[in-house]
Amino acid sequence: AQSVTQLGSHVSVSEGALVLLRCNYSSSVPPYLFWYVQYPNQGLQLLLKYTTGATLVKGINGFEAEFKKSETSFHLTKPSAHMSDAAEYFCAVSDPGGAAQKLVFGQGTRLTINP
Amino acid sequence: DAGITQSPRHKVTETGTPVTLRCHQTENHRYMYWYRQDPGHGLRLIHYSYGVKDTDKGEVSDGYSVSRSKTEDFLLTLESATSSQTSVYFCAISPGQVSTDTQYFGPGTRLTVL
Numbered sequence: 001a002q003s004v005t006q007l008g009s010h011v012s013v014s015e016g017a018l019v020l021l022r023c024n025y026s027s028s029v030p031p032y033l034f035w036y037v038q039y040p041n042q043g044l045q046l047l048l049k050y051t052t053g054a055t056l057v058k059g060i061n062g063f064e065a066e067f068k069k070s071e072t073s074f075h076l077t078k079p080s081a082h083m084s085d086a087a088e089y090f091c092a093v094s095d096p097g098g099a100a101q102k103l104v105f106g107q108g109t110r111l112t113i114n115p
Numbered sequence: 116d117a118g119i120t121q122s123p124r125h126k127v128t129e130t131g132t133p134v135t136l137r138c139h140q141t142e143n144h145r146y147m148y149w150y151r152q153d154p155g156h157g158l159r160l161i162h163y164s165y166g167v168k169d170t171d172k173g174e175v176s177d178g179y180s181v182s183r184s185k186t187e188d189f190l191l192t193l194e195s196a197t198s199s200q201t202s203v204y205f206c207a208i209s210p211g212q213v214s215t216d217t218q219y220f221g222p223g224t225r226l227t228v229l
Contacts, residue, residue, distance in 0.1 A: 092158075
């Protein structure tokens with residue numbers, strides 16, 4: 001069974017600082033990987049995803065993530081945090097062979113930006 | 116934004132009562148999903164649909180049933196609500212490229228079972 005672990009339920013950084021949100025997965029086959037963001041009182045929206053090809057994936061709002069198969073990781077980074085990045089971030093995986101996209105989510109990381 | 120609405124947006128009910136949540140889409144997407152979101156658990160899949168009248172169970176389906184009689188509507192029913200079903204429920208849709216799809220989420224329904 002697939003599982004996702006996000007290290008740190010809360011991360012706090014200063015405005016302008018590097019953002020690093022960690023995601024490790026457990027899967028019997030290399031999965032497809034996703035990062036979603038949830039702003040307060042809203043649904044989730046896709047930041048970026050890795051399916052095949054280049055392992056460094058660029059997403060919206062200046063975020064990027066790198067798929068490292070040897071480390072079973074898909075960490076999310078942004079070089080310079082902005083106040084508007086404050087939100088909850090979810091890493092998710094899906095089985096490439098599935099009949100539907102049954103996403104398995106991590107527990108989420110709440111990102112706080114300090115002025 | 117994808118055209119997804121959920122109703123009601125908030126509901127308070129009592130233990131043992133039936134509850135139905137509705138997800139409505141205007142995108143004509145094939146796949147629809149119901150998740151629940153709980154602190155410390157992220158989102159967990161309850162049920163999903165891959166077409167009209169075609170549904171299957173997810174990770175946490177016990178106590179829930181679903182129906183899809185039209186492409187645009189996906190209903191989630193709690194036959195007899197329990198306090199453990201207090202949660203925020205999200206509907207999602209995707210066009211149908213299966214594993215590489217982007218799922219688009221609705222605004223959520225906050226359900227409280229007293």
